Amino acid sequence: MGWGEDLKSKIIMSILIYAEYAEGKFKKVAFELASYAKKVAETLGTTVTAVTVNAGDVSELSKYGVDKVLKVNNDKLSGFTAKAYADVIKQAAVKENVKLVLLSSTTDSVYLSSLVSVALEAGYASNVVGLPVSTSPFQVKRNAFSNKAFNITEITTDIKVLGLAKNSYGIFETPSTLTEEDFNPTIGENDFGVKVESVEKVSGKVSIADADIVVSAGRGLKGPENWGMVEELASVLGAATACSKPVSDLGWRPHGEHVGQTGKPVATNLYIAIGISGAIQHIAGINSSKVKVVINSDPEAPFFKVADYGIVGDAFEIVPQLIEKFKAFKAHN
Numbered sequence: 001m002g003w004g005e006d007l008k009s010k011i012i013m014s015i016l017i018y019a020e021y022a023e024g025k026f027k028k029v030a031f032e033l034a035s036y037a038k039k040v041a042e043t044l045g046t047t048v049t050a051v052t053v054n055a056g057d058v059s060e061l062s063k064y065g066v067d068k069v070l071k072v073n074n075d076k077l078s079g080f081t082a083k084a085y086a087d088v089i090k091q092a093a094v095k096e097n098v099k100l101v102l103l104s105s106t107t108d109s110v111y112l113s114s115l116v117s118v119a120l121e122a123g124y125a126s127n128v129v130g131l132p133v134s135t136s137p138f139q140v141k142r143n144a145f146s147n148k149a150f151n152i153t154e155i156t157t158d159i160k161v162l163g164l165a166k167n168s169y170g171i172f173e174t175p176s177t178l179t180e181e182d183f184n185p186t187i188g189e190n191d192f193g194v195k196v197e198s199v200e201k202v203s204g205k206v207s208i209a210d211a212d213i214v215v216s217a218g219r220g221l222k223g224p225e226n227w228g229m230v231e232e233l234a235s236v237l238g239a240a241t242a243c244s245k246p247v248s249d250l251g252w253r254p255h256g257e258h259v260g261q262t263g264k265p266v267a268t269n270l271y272i273a274i275g276i277s278g279a280i281q282h283i284a285g286i287n288s289s290k291v292k293v294v295i296n297s298d299p300e301a302p303f304f305k306v307a308d309y310g311i312v313g314d315a316f317e318i319v320p321q322l323i324e325k326f327k328a329f330k331a332h333n
Helices: 003-008 028-044 059-064 082-096 107-120 228-237 245-249 280-286 315-331
Strands: 015-018 048-053 068-072 100-103 123-128 138-144 149-155 160-164 179-182 213-217 240-243 270-274 291-296 309-312
Touching: 015 028, 015 082, 028 048, 028 059, 028 100, 028 160, 048 082, 068 082, 082 107, 100 107, 107 123, 107 160, 123 149, 213 228, 228 240, 228 270, 228 315, 291 315
Parallel strands: 015 048, 015 100, 048 068, 068 179, 100 160, 123 160, 213 240, 213 270, 270 291, 291 309
Antiparallel strands: 123 138, 138 149
8 A cells, every 4th residue: 555545544634734924925944844744735636725924925835736725924023933833824724623733843843843733732853854754654755964964753643743854855837726715813912922122134135044055164365354255256146154163153254144053954955065064963954065175285085085176276266267157057057
Protein backbone atom coordinates (compact mmCIF):
# COMPACT_ATOMS: atom_id res chain seq x y z
CA MET A 1 0.00 0.00 0.00
CA GLY A 2 1.42 3.42 -0.94
CA TRP A 3 1.81 6.13 1.65
CA GLY A 4 -0.93 8.18 0.02
CA GLU A 5 -3.45 5.33 0.17
CA ASP A 6 -2.48 4.60 3.76
CA LEU A 7 -3.05 8.17 4.94
CA LYS A 8 -6.13 8.95 2.87
CA SER A 9 -8.50 7.57 5.47
CA LYS A 10 -6.79 9.53 8.24
CA ILE A 11 -6.50 12.94 6.60
CA ILE A 12 -9.75 13.51 4.77
CA MET A 13 -10.02 17.23 5.34
CA SER A 14 -7.86 20.00 3.94
CA ILE A 15 -4.18 20.48 4.72
CA LEU A 16 -3.54 23.83 6.42
CA ILE A 17 -0.55 26.09 5.76
CA TYR A 18 0.38 29.44 7.28
CA ALA A 19 1.34 31.73 4.39
CA GLU A 20 3.62 34.48 5.64
CA TYR A 21 3.02 37.96 4.25
CA ALA A 22 5.15 41.07 4.77
CA GLU A 23 5.77 44.44 3.15
CA GLY A 24 2.87 44.06 0.72
CA LYS A 25 3.71 40.62 -0.62
CA PHE A 26 3.92 36.96 0.28
CA LYS A 27 7.31 35.68 1.35
CA LYS A 28 8.96 33.24 -1.01
CA VAL A 29 8.68 30.50 1.62
CA ALA A 30 4.90 30.72 1.38
CA PHE A 31 5.04 29.51 -2.22
CA GLU A 32 7.40 26.65 -1.36
CA LEU A 33 5.10 25.62 1.49
CA ALA A 34 2.07 25.75 -0.81
CA SER A 35 3.90 23.67 -3.43
CA TYR A 36 4.78 21.03 -0.86
CA ALA A 37 1.25 20.97 0.55
CA LYS A 38 -0.24 20.64 -2.93
CA LYS A 39 1.85 17.58 -3.70
CA VAL A 40 0.78 15.91 -0.47
CA ALA A 41 -2.84 16.92 -1.07
CA GLU A 42 -2.84 15.49 -4.60
CA THR A 43 -1.66 12.15 -3.28
CA LEU A 44 -4.30 12.16 -0.56
CA GLY A 45 -7.13 13.41 -2.75
CA THR A 46 -7.69 16.46 -0.56
CA THR A 47 -7.23 20.24 -0.76
CA VAL A 48 -4.92 22.96 0.54
CA THR A 49 -6.14 25.77 2.77
CA ALA A 50 -3.97 28.73 3.70
CA VAL A 51 -4.46 31.10 6.60
CA THR A 52 -3.12 34.64 6.12
CA VAL A 53 -2.81 37.60 8.48
CA ASN A 54 -3.42 41.12 7.19
CA ALA A 55 -2.58 40.11 3.63
CA GLY A 56 -3.71 42.14 0.65
CA ASP A 57 -4.31 40.36 -2.65
CA VAL A 58 -4.10 36.62 -1.95
CA SER A 59 -4.81 35.43 -5.50
CA GLU A 60 -1.13 34.63 -6.16
CA LEU A 61 -1.41 31.63 -3.84
CA SER A 62 -3.64 29.92 -6.38
CA LYS A 63 -0.65 29.56 -8.73
CA TYR A 64 0.92 27.13 -6.28
CA GLY A 65 -2.09 24.97 -5.53
CA VAL A 66 -3.89 26.68 -2.66
CA ASP A 67 -7.62 26.02 -2.96
CA LYS A 68 -8.94 28.15 -0.12
CA VAL A 69 -7.68 31.12 1.89
CA LEU A 70 -8.87 32.08 5.35
CA LYS A 71 -8.21 35.82 5.43
CA VAL A 72 -7.64 37.32 8.87
CA ASN A 73 -7.62 41.10 9.03
CA ASN A 74 -7.13 42.60 12.46
CA ASP A 75 -5.25 45.76 13.43
CA LYS A 76 -4.12 44.10 16.66
CA LEU A 77 -2.05 41.73 14.52
CA SER A 78 -0.20 44.46 12.62
CA GLY A 79 2.99 43.49 14.47
CA PHE A 80 4.07 39.88 14.82
CA THR A 81 3.13 38.48 18.23
CA ALA A 82 3.81 34.77 18.39
CA LYS A 83 1.12 33.80 20.90
CA ALA A 84 -1.61 35.68 19.04
CA TYR A 85 -0.56 34.35 15.64
CA ALA A 86 -0.37 30.82 17.03
CA ASP A 87 -3.89 31.22 18.38
CA VAL A 88 -5.08 32.27 14.91
CA ILE A 89 -3.50 29.20 13.29
CA LYS A 90 -4.91 26.91 15.98
CA GLN A 91 -8.44 28.23 15.49
CA ALA A 92 -8.10 27.92 11.71
CA ALA A 93 -7.01 24.30 12.11
CA VAL A 94 -9.94 23.53 14.37
CA LYS A 95 -12.39 25.27 12.03
CA GLU A 96 -11.18 23.26 9.03
CA ASN A 97 -10.83 20.04 11.05
CA VAL A 98 -7.33 19.50 9.66
CA LYS A 99 -4.98 16.75 10.73
CA LEU A 100 -1.85 18.16 9.07
CA VAL A 101 -0.54 21.71 9.62
CA LEU A 102 2.47 22.96 7.66
CA LEU A 103 4.76 25.80 8.67
CA SER A 104 7.97 27.11 7.14
CA SER A 105 11.34 27.50 8.87
CA THR A 106 11.51 31.27 9.08
CA THR A 107 12.30 32.85 12.44
CA ASP A 108 8.61 33.66 12.97
CA SER A 109 7.36 30.20 12.05
CA VAL A 110 9.97 28.40 14.15
CA TYR A 111 8.74 30.49 17.08
CA LEU A 112 5.14 29.63 16.21
CA SER A 113 5.61 25.91 15.73
CA SER A 114 5.91 24.88 19.36
CA LEU A 115 2.99 27.11 20.38
CA VAL A 116 0.76 25.72 17.62
CA SER A 117 1.76 22.15 18.45
CA VAL A 118 0.94 22.56 22.13
CA ALA A 119 -2.38 24.27 21.36
CA LEU A 120 -3.43 21.42 19.05
CA GLU A 121 -1.84 18.67 21.20
CA ALA A 122 0.07 17.77 18.05
CA GLY A 123 3.42 16.14 17.42
CA TYR A 124 5.89 18.42 15.67
CA ALA A 125 8.81 17.69 13.33
CA SER A 126 11.13 20.53 12.32
CA ASN A 127 13.58 20.80 9.41
CA VAL A 128 11.57 18.44 7.20
CA VAL A 129 13.34 17.93 3.87
CA GLY A 130 10.98 15.76 1.88
CA LEU A 131 7.54 14.26 1.45
CA PRO A 132 6.47 11.77 4.14
CA VAL A 133 8.56 8.62 4.03
CA SER A 134 5.61 6.55 5.26
CA THR A 135 2.39 7.10 7.14
CA SER A 136 1.85 3.87 9.01
CA PRO A 137 3.67 4.89 11.10
CA PHE A 138 3.81 8.55 10.01
CA GLN A 139 7.47 9.31 9.33
CA VAL A 140 9.35 12.22 7.78
CA LYS A 141 12.96 12.83 6.84
CA ARG A 142 14.66 15.70 8.69
CA ASN A 143 17.98 17.51 8.85
CA ALA A 144 19.92 16.74 12.03
CA PHE A 145 23.18 17.60 13.79
CA SER A 146 23.39 21.11 12.33
CA ASN A 147 22.56 19.82 8.84
CA LYS A 148 25.39 17.27 8.86
CA ALA A 149 23.04 14.27 8.82
CA PHE A 150 19.45 13.16 8.34
CA ASN A 151 17.10 11.28 10.60
CA ILE A 152 13.68 9.70 10.22
CA THR A 153 11.20 11.06 12.77
CA GLU A 154 7.94 9.35 13.66
CA ILE A 155 4.87 11.32 14.77
CA THR A 156 2.18 9.33 16.56
CA THR A 157 -0.37 12.04 17.43
CA ASP A 158 -3.66 12.44 15.59
CA ILE A 159 -2.82 15.98 14.48
CA LYS A 160 0.64 16.57 13.04
CA VAL A 161 2.64 19.77 12.56
CA LEU A 162 5.56 19.89 10.12
CA GLY A 163 8.17 22.61 9.71
CA LEU A 164 9.53 22.52 6.15
CA ALA A 165 13.22 23.32 5.84
CA LYS A 166 13.86 26.32 3.59
CA ASN A 167 14.76 25.59 -0.01
CA SER A 168 14.39 21.84 0.54
CA TYR A 169 11.42 21.16 -1.74
CA GLY A 170 11.26 23.90 -4.35
CA ILE A 171 8.53 26.07 -5.83
CA PHE A 172 6.19 24.57 -8.43
CA GLU A 173 3.22 26.16 -10.16
CA THR A 174 0.06 24.05 -9.98
CA PRO A 175 -2.83 26.44 -10.70
CA SER A 176 -6.04 25.98 -8.75
CA THR A 177 -9.39 27.71 -8.39
CA LEU A 178 -9.19 29.82 -5.25
CA THR A 179 -11.94 30.47 -2.73
CA GLU A 180 -11.48 33.36 -0.30
CA GLU A 181 -13.18 33.52 3.08
CA ASP A 182 -12.98 36.18 5.76
CA PHE A 183 -12.03 34.57 9.06
CA ASN A 184 -12.44 36.29 12.41
CA PRO A 185 -10.84 34.21 15.16
CA THR A 186 -11.31 35.17 18.80
CA ILE A 187 -8.23 36.98 20.06
CA GLY A 188 -7.97 37.76 23.76
CA GLU A 189 -5.78 40.20 25.66
CA ASN A 190 -3.83 37.27 27.08
CA ASP A 191 -2.49 36.75 23.56
CA PHE A 192 -0.57 40.01 23.84
CA GLY A 193 1.69 39.51 26.82
CA VAL A 194 4.57 40.66 24.62
CA LYS A 195 4.21 44.03 22.93
CA VAL A 196 6.08 44.94 19.74
CA GLU A 197 7.36 48.50 20.13
CA SER A 198 9.15 48.78 16.79
CA VAL A 199 10.62 46.74 13.97
CA GLU A 200 13.82 47.84 12.24
CA LYS A 201 14.41 46.53 8.74
CA VAL A 202 16.87 47.25 5.99
CA SER A 203 14.89 48.40 2.97
CA GLY A 204 15.80 48.28 -0.67
CA LYS A 205 17.95 45.15 -0.35
CA VAL A 206 17.37 41.45 -0.84
CA SER A 207 16.83 39.87 2.56
CA ILE A 208 18.84 36.83 3.63
CA ALA A 209 15.61 34.96 4.35
CA ASP A 210 14.26 35.39 0.80
CA ALA A 211 17.52 35.23 -1.15
CA ASP A 212 18.39 32.53 -3.67
CA ILE A 213 21.99 33.74 -3.61
CA VAL A 214 23.99 35.04 -0.64
CA VAL A 215 27.37 36.77 -0.91
CA SER A 216 29.13 36.63 2.43
CA ALA A 217 32.48 37.95 3.58
CA GLY A 218 34.77 37.71 6.60
CA ARG A 219 37.82 39.27 8.18
CA GLY A 220 39.77 38.57 5.01
CA LEU A 221 38.36 41.85 3.69
CA LYS A 222 40.49 43.64 6.31
CA GLY A 223 37.96 46.35 7.15
CA PRO A 224 34.44 47.73 6.61
CA GLU A 225 35.74 50.21 4.06
CA ASN A 226 36.28 47.33 1.63
CA TRP A 227 32.71 46.08 1.67
CA GLY A 228 31.78 48.01 -1.44
CA MET A 229 32.90 45.22 -3.75
CA VAL A 230 30.89 42.67 -1.78
CA GLU A 231 27.76 44.80 -2.12
CA GLU A 232 28.46 45.39 -5.81
CA LEU A 233 28.84 41.66 -6.48
CA ALA A 234 25.61 41.00 -4.59
CA SER A 235 23.83 43.71 -6.58
CA VAL A 236 24.96 42.23 -9.91
CA LEU A 237 23.77 38.77 -8.85
CA GLY A 238 20.54 39.95 -7.21
CA ALA A 239 21.87 38.49 -3.97
CA ALA A 240 21.75 39.28 -0.28
CA THR A 241 24.88 40.29 1.61
CA ALA A 242 26.01 38.53 4.76
CA CYS A 243 29.02 38.19 7.01
CA SER A 244 30.79 35.94 9.51
CA LYS A 245 30.41 36.32 13.27
CA PRO A 246 33.79 38.04 13.87
CA VAL A 247 32.83 40.70 11.33
CA SER A 248 29.55 41.52 13.06
CA ASP A 249 31.26 41.38 16.48
CA LEU A 250 33.81 43.93 15.27
CA GLY A 251 30.99 46.22 14.14
CA TRP A 252 32.04 46.13 10.49
CA ARG A 253 28.57 44.92 9.47
CA PRO A 254 25.14 44.83 11.16
CA HIS A 255 24.42 41.82 13.38
CA GLY A 256 21.43 41.10 11.14
CA GLU A 257 23.87 40.03 8.42
CA HIS A 258 25.63 37.45 10.58
CA VAL A 259 25.01 33.98 9.17
CA GLY A 260 25.99 30.66 10.66
CA GLN A 261 24.97 28.35 13.47
CA THR A 262 24.86 31.23 15.97
CA GLY A 263 23.43 33.69 13.46
CA LYS A 264 20.91 33.31 10.66
CA PRO A 265 20.81 29.86 9.04
CA VAL A 266 21.24 29.90 5.27
CA ALA A 267 19.82 27.41 2.77
CA THR A 268 20.29 29.15 -0.56
CA ASN A 269 20.86 27.86 -4.07
CA LEU A 270 24.26 29.57 -4.13
CA TYR A 271 26.43 30.71 -1.21
CA ILE A 272 29.62 32.65 -1.96
CA ALA A 273 32.09 32.99 0.92
CA ILE A 274 34.81 35.61 0.51
CA GLY A 275 37.69 35.74 2.99
CA ILE A 276 35.98 33.41 5.49
CA SER A 277 38.21 30.67 6.90
CA GLY A 278 35.30 28.38 7.72
CA ALA A 279 34.85 27.91 11.47
CA ILE A 280 32.71 24.89 12.24
CA GLN A 281 29.85 27.06 13.56
CA HIS A 282 29.75 29.05 10.34
CA ILE A 283 29.80 25.97 8.12
CA ALA A 284 27.06 24.32 10.18
CA GLY A 285 24.79 27.29 9.60
CA ILE A 286 25.21 27.44 5.82
CA ASN A 287 25.69 23.75 5.05
CA SER A 288 22.18 23.36 3.62
CA SER A 289 23.03 25.68 0.73
CA LYS A 290 23.03 23.74 -2.53
CA VAL A 291 26.23 25.16 -4.06
CA LYS A 292 29.03 26.68 -1.98
CA VAL A 293 31.78 28.77 -3.58
CA VAL A 294 34.79 29.78 -1.49
CA ILE A 295 37.32 32.51 -2.27
CA ASN A 296 40.31 32.56 0.09
CA SER A 297 44.03 33.23 -0.15
CA ASP A 298 44.80 30.39 2.26
CA PRO A 299 44.70 27.01 0.45
CA GLU A 300 44.44 25.28 3.86
CA ALA A 301 41.31 27.18 4.91
CA PRO A 302 38.79 24.65 6.37
CA PHE A 303 36.03 26.04 4.15
CA PHE A 304 37.60 24.42 1.09
CA LYS A 305 36.81 20.97 2.53
CA VAL A 306 33.06 21.56 2.17
CA ALA A 307 33.13 23.83 -0.89
CA ASP A 308 31.70 22.73 -4.22
CA TYR A 309 33.98 25.22 -5.96
CA GLY A 310 37.05 26.92 -4.53
CA ILE A 311 39.23 29.78 -5.71
CA VAL A 312 42.62 30.23 -4.05
CA GLY A 313 43.71 33.82 -4.41
CA ASP A 314 43.44 37.43 -3.31
CA ALA A 315 39.79 38.50 -2.98
CA PHE A 316 40.76 42.07 -3.91
CA GLU A 317 41.83 40.78 -7.32
CA ILE A 318 39.29 38.03 -7.86
CA VAL A 319 36.04 39.73 -6.81
CA PRO A 320 36.41 42.76 -9.15
CA GLN A 321 37.05 40.34 -12.03
CA LEU A 322 33.94 38.36 -11.14
CA ILE A 323 31.90 41.56 -11.07
CA GLU A 324 33.07 42.55 -14.54
CA LYS A 325 32.44 39.06 -15.93
CA PHE A 326 28.91 38.94 -14.51
CA LYS A 327 28.16 42.45 -15.77
CA ALA A 328 29.33 41.49 -19.25
CA PHE A 329 27.25 38.31 -19.15
CA LYS A 330 24.12 40.23 -18.11
CA ALA A 331 24.69 42.81 -20.82
CA HIS A 332 24.64 40.13 -23.51
CA ASN A 333 21.70 38.14 -22.17
